[in-house]
Amino acid sequence: MFALVDCNNFYASCERVFNPNLEGKPVAILSNNDGCVIARSDQAKALGLPMGAPIFKWESFCKANNIHVLSSNYPLYGDMSSRVMSILKQFTPDVEVYSIDESFLEFKGFEHYNLNTYGQSIRKRVKKWTGIPTSVGIAPTKALSKIANKIARKFPTQTKGVYVIDTEDKRIKALKWTKIEDIWGIGRQLAKRLIAKGCTNALDFTQLPDQWVKSNFSVVESRLKRDLEGIPTLQLDENGQDKKMIATTRSFDYSYSDINYIKERVSTFATRCAEKLRQQGSGCHVIIVLLSSDRHKKTLEQHRASVTINLSFPTNSSLTISNCAVKAVMSIFKKGIKYKRAGVIVSGLVPVNNYQLNIFESENPKHVPLMQSIDRLNSKFRGDKIKIGNQDLQRTWKMRQERLSPKYTTNINDIIVVK
DNA sequence: TCTGGGGTCCTCGGGCGT
DNA sequence: TCTGACGCCCGAGGACCC
Numbered sequence: 369m370f371a372l373v374d375c376n377n378f379y380a381s382c383e384r385v386f387n388p389n390l391e392g393k394p395v396a397i398l399s400n401n402d403g404c405v406i407a408r409s410d411q412a413k414a415l416g417l418p419m420g421a422p423i424f425k426w427e428s429f430c431k432a433n434n435i436h437v438l439s440s441n442y443p444l445y446g447d448m449s450s451r452v453m454s455i456l457k458q459f460t461p462d463v464e465v466y467s468i469d470e471s472f473l474e475f476k477g478f479e480h481y482n483l484n485t486y487g488q489s490i491r492k493r494v495k496k497w498t499g500i501p502t503s504v505g506i507a508p509t510k511a512l513s514k515i516a517n518k519i520a521r522k523f524p525t526q527t528k529g530v531y532v533i534d535t536e537d538k539r540i541k542a543l544k545w546t547k548i549e550d551i552w553g554i555g556r557q558l559a560k561r562l563i564a565k566g567c568t569n570a571l572d573f574t575q576l577p578d579q580w581v582k583s584n585f586s587v588v589e590s591r592l593k594r595d596l597e598g599i600p601t602l603q604l605d606e607n608g609q610d611k612k613m614i615a616t617t618r619s620f621d622y623s624y625s626d627i628n629y630i631k632e633r634v635s636t637f638a639t640r641c642a643e644k645l646r647q648q649g650s651g652c653h654v655i656i657v658l659l660s661s662d663r664h665k666k667t668l669e670q671h672r673a674s675v676t677i678n679l680s681f682p683t684n685s686s687l688t689i690s691n692c693a694v695k696a697v698m699s700i701f702k703k704g705i706k707y708k709r710a711g712v713i714v715s716g717l718v719p720v721n722n723y724q725l726n727i728f729e730s731e732n733p734k735h736v737p738l739m740q741s742i743d744r745l746n747s748k749f750r751g752d753k754i755k756i757g758n759q760d761l762q763r764t765w766k767m768r769q770e771r772l773s774p775k776y777t778t779n780i781n782d783i784i785v786v787k
Numbered sequence: 788t789c790t791g792g793g794g795t796c797c798t799c800g801g802g803c804g805t
Numbered sequence: 806t807c808t809g810a811c812g813c814c815c816g817a818g819g820a821c822c823c
Binding site for chain 2: 398399400401402403404406420421422423424425427440467586587588611612613614615616617618619621622662663664711713768
């Protein structure tokens with residue numbers, strides 16, 4: 369059996385743990401640069417504040433409805449998430465951390481357990497130890513546990529936050545209740561095509577002929593169908609720790625046509641990618657640099673471009689990656705265009721101690737100890753105090769974060785003092 | 788003025804070797 | 806020596822997720 373444990377309104381709940389005044393009130397969390405709404409409490413949802421709403425258009429609505437609007441505080445959410453996940457690991461060794469706010473748990477050899485009671489004790493412990501409310505869905509497959517979780521979340525008074533699909537009757541009832549577009553793995557495009565075929569709920573979907581699904585859609589949908597039928601097909605992925613690509617992409621606060629500004633931003637993004645690579649113990653073979661104008665400004669000339677660089681040796685050196693990325697961005701930069709967004713993606717990742725050596729070219733061996741020193745200093749003094757030459761040394765780029773809560777759990781100066 | 792960021796997997800089509 | 810069939814690899818693009 370699988371369980372899906374999902375934190376309710378995770379970002380809003382994290383804020384509430386340290387600011388109980390927000391309890392029971394509508395709360396909205398903004399994306400980077402305070403751009404648009406990316407998380408809402410139940411109360412904010414009920415008021416009709418949509419997901420993805422650009423805040424500058426909804427400012428007066430939020431004021432009128434007393435919605436508490438906050439900048440996103442990822443250090444806080446990340447830390448709270450790892451606390452929740454470490455508690456979940458006490459309940460079974462088989463855990464897949466699926467995202468910042470949800471995990472799949474597999475229960476092997478739990479046949480004699482009352483899984484409803486067990487689910488309740490998971491919720492209780494997470495709530496007591498972290499203050500985060502959760503919902504738990506339990507079922508024979510991952511896709512069904514997703515649905516069970518939705519039921520637990522939707523009917524908290526009947527389910528007390530835990531729902532178990534353990535009979536055929538319950539499975540059929542749950543599938544009938546699930547709209548086609550709400551199935552995990554069915555997005556907007558597929559839903560449109562399925563509705564056109566007369567498929568409106570998950571039960572309809574499972575009744576389609578196997579072969580037809582495979583030929584008209586793909587193996588993904590056919591696997592999903594089996595999972596919904598109750599045949600475990602999607603497996604628990606426990607070793608997803610090493611990423612296959614790493615990206616740092618950002619919108620700018622304004623649009624810029626100055627190549628020097630763009631070069632500096634790209635260098636910083638490249639440096640960030642290199643740091644993430646070193647944290648994971650990987651090097652990259654491929655660097656992709658993206659540059660894009662403001663797609664919302666239809667009246668301005670648009671330009672979107674990307675360039676891929678293949679390296680002959682893998683690297684995680686900030687210097688090498690940054691230099692390549694800056695050269696690359698200069699090759700796609702067009703004069704006169706106002707750019708709003710740039711990014712660096714590294715892929716072709718290999719473990720750093722175990723890569724194919726190239727007899728002709730290799731990384732400058734001096735970079736390794738240099739990067740180690742930079743990482744040590746930056747970790748000791750918190751942040752990115754050590755920069756490389758093509759980053760701007762004077763200016764410290766800050767996202768717009770006008771409504772940021774303190775880093776209650778990760779910054780010693782922000783810890784709450786009880787007097 | 789102000790519209791996010793970071794991932795995965797799959798299919799398809801072209802290039803290329805057998 | 807030429808040609809078609811086939812399989813493999815790779816990049817681009819599209820779908821999905823949070």
